[in-house]
Amino acid sequence: QVQLVESGGGLVQAGGSLRLSCAASGRTFSNYGMGWFRQAPGKDRKFVAGITWSGGSTLYTDTVKGRFTVSRDNAKNTVFLQMNSLKPEDTAVYYCAASQSSDVSSLSAGYGYWGQGTQVTVSS
Numbered sequence: 001q002v003q004l005v006e007s008g009g010g011l012v013q014a015g016g017s018l019r020l021s022c023a024a025s026g027r028t029f030s031n032y033g034m035g036w037f038r039q040a041p042g043k044d045r046k047f048v049a050g051i052t053w054s055g056g057s058t059l060y061t062d063t064v065k066g067r068f069t070v071s072r073d074n075a076k077n078t079v080f081l082q083m084n085s086l087k088p089e090d091t092a093v094y095y096c097a098a099s100q101s102s103d104v105s106s107l108s109a110g111y112g113y114w115g116q117g118t119q120v121t122v123s124s
Contacts, residue, residue, distance in 0.1 A: 002029070004023070005022065024079070033051065035099060038120075039095070049064065051072055064083075067085045089122075090122050
């Protein structure tokens, strides 16, 4: 069992930055690939970014490439999502998730553990 707790969300103006954190507890964090998803009101949850257990491979959805960076610190059991040049369309609840797959998955079905989410609101 892995417990995940996100933090770092908030209200920011367009063009600004936020850094989300996801703290993990329970089983060995370094055994899990990690992903970030987001869900806007009235829309499905969508993949944002993911990182393998070692941090050696990352994957991003096209809409955030060049603006968002996913990273992890296995010594601190934490994964991060640095979000720069934020746009109003980035407004959503952001979730982190843990996967036992050796590859980075963009599918929510590939993740067995989820955090409770943190709200990110970008004003225009």
